[in-house]
Amino acid sequence: MTTLETPAPLTTGRPGLRPPRIVASRGAPRVRRENTLPGVVVAEALGADVVAVDVRVTADGVAVLLHDETLGRMWGDGRRVAEVSWCDVARLGNGLDRIPRLDAVLERLAGCSASLVIGLADPADAEAAVRTVAAADTGSDDTVRVAWRGTVAAMTAVRSLLPDADVWLPWDTLGPPTSAQVRELRPSTLDLDVAFLIPATVRAAHTLGLCVAVWTVDDPEPTRWATRLGADLVLTEDVATVHAVLAAAERDGWSRPVREPSEAEVAGRAQTLAHRIAHEVIAFTREHRIDPDAGDAAARVAALDRSIEQHVRGRVRAVFPEHGFVGEEYGVAPGDKHRWYVDPVDGSRNLMNGVPWTSTSLCLTRSGRPLVGVVADPWRGEVLEARRGRGATERDRVLRLDDAPRPLAGAVVGTELDGTHPWPGFAAFVDALAARSCAVRIPGSGTLTIAQVAAGRGIGACMPAFDPVDHAAAVLLVHEAGGVVLTLDGPVDDFPPVGAPFLAAHPGAADELFAVWTAAVAGAEPTS
Structure with a gap:
């Protein structure tokens, strides 16, 4: 069976596209303060299919709407909410812009078309949140449909307390969910940052019978793109914009723009x-x-x-x-x-x-x-x-590096080790430069060491192996500053071959430094 660790390929787009459901993240923070009752009301009024809120629990066990562990960012109180009683929490803010209890939100959404997804970061908060939801369940058609999202640990706690819960499985910073997590949590939905959305992940999730929820999508093109890839829900802080984009795309079609933007x-x-x-x-x-x-x-x-x-x-x-x-x-x-x-x-x-x-x-x-x-x-x-x-x-x-000749005497050349070891020819390179009164430095960041050449700090830098992840930006900087980038075979215009040793140098010192470097690597000291 296909797993999330070994996804099957997926082509972009699919026939008969249907717009994803809109999930209002933290209510409507572009209009009203996040995780407040007015924010929830506005999100529902703007047409959100689902309202997503964050829940924390006070010192006396009351489930309230709050994203952060502390009250500082939103409410100007640096204490952890878990150390503050509900009475003190209720005094923060003014008018309707206050921290609401979860049961008040459930009561407000009762009978509405929008459902609720509750986010939990701390598994210790799960019991109070589940208890609050259970108390609001009247068994009637007006009862709010509730799903759960958050950390794996919190979702595990929810599943143990509520065997029939609708749980979303997160794709967190440690990587994709494991097959064991899918089996144990029995999720309905894969919950992932738009940063990790790729076609193969959508196909893998759908193969496993999971919906795909993507966060946070606020702009038109990412909205259309996520829809073309097959996302089932998009979490947004701008319900009005996403709603308008989806309505227009459904009316006019989901095709990409006719004119491709130029390279410039x-x-x-x-x-x-x-x-x-x-x-x-x-x-x-x-x-x-x-x-x-x-x-x-x-x-x-x-x-x-x-x-x-x-x-x-x-x-x-x-x-x-x-x-x-x-x-x-x-x-x-x-x-x-x-x-x-x-x-x-x-x-x-x-x-x-x-x-x-x-x-x-x-x-x-x-x-x-x-x-x-x-x-x-x-x-x-x-x-x-x-x-x-x-x-x-x-x-x-x-x-901008000038073309004036630069002697090696009195200059500084940067380099980096090959992992934790000297690269072949390293000792000979250092000795040859020392004989020319030129010092070698090993700062510990190849990217920054090369970039300093572009900034005019140091006369050159050599690396044991080119890796575009590490060095691409710095190599472009050297080229655009007028510097020279060389492999053992001579100058390169764009990038060195992946894995090739390379040298970045001030143009006025490039020839001499290249001769020293290539001779050291070859194992022969160059003649003066």
Whole structure:
């Protein structure tokens, strides 16, 4: 039987498309405050088929609508809701914009056409939430239909308390659900971030008899794209927009736009998007800086890696839903002729040990040729970006390397190890440069080491093997800044072959540095 780990292929689109059901995420947060009774009412009035809310439990066991563990983000109170009584929670806010009890929401939706899906993050909250739903079930036709979504642990708790529950199985940051989880939870629906939506996943879910729910879809093209792939439900914070898009597509047809955007149009939009993503990643990385003395640093770095890549994929999907991906954490996602390469944290060993030298890289290619590359340095707060044929910049500074000859004496050359080992010829390379009074540095992030050449910091950098996930954006930066990229066979215009050693250099030092490097790799010291 097909499993979610080994999905069968699926072609995009299907005959006789039917619009997915619209799920209002957290009510109607574009109109009213999220997870409030007015938000639920507005979502139902706007035509949502399902209203999705988040539930937490107070210190005295009352199930209330709240997404976060604490009351700080939405209600200005930094305490954990699990430590606050219902009476104190009820005092927050003003007028109708208050935290409602779950039973009040169930009462308000009774007799309405919209059903309710309850999100749980903490399995400890499941008992109170299930008890509240059971108390509201009158057995009549007016009783609200309820489904459940959230973490695997929370859904396991719901299933144990409510054997007949309608459970959604999440595709979380650790990867796809396992066959064991499908057997144990008996879900009706696969619940996944739009970042992970691909045709094969839809086919696998449908083969297993599961519906597919996708979150969060707020824009027209991702809405049409998710529908063409066969999504059964779309979770959105903008019910009105998604409703209008689906109605128009149902009226006019689901075909793609007649005119394909030009390479220049795609590159321009992609550069703007990549720039914004880079600044978001910088803020996120600095906010989640790893304390090496806090314990389990490796697990926290891995979690940060996954969170950043998931965020990047989701942001790109919202603008370019049909583009493909290759990522450090989540591998390959098929797409059209465009493909994004993303390395969420290059220099994870540095991050794990509190060394502020890491980077995030993002590169868009079209039919294998680079279009846009961005390298984000969280610790300097810098975003180095390049667009094919348009040069490279850092903030308002144009990155441009002159053609003047540059001696190796007194210069710095960057490199990285091959994993944790020196690459072949490494010792000879260091010795040859030392004889020329040129220093070698091993900073610990290949992406950032190469990007520094484009920024004019250091005279060159050499890497043991090209990997587009790690190096594509930085290589484009060097090219667009006027630098030279070489393999052992000489200069390359786009990317080096995958796995090939390569050198990035200032044009004024490229010839001499290339001679030193190739001689060291070949095992012979070059003549002076």
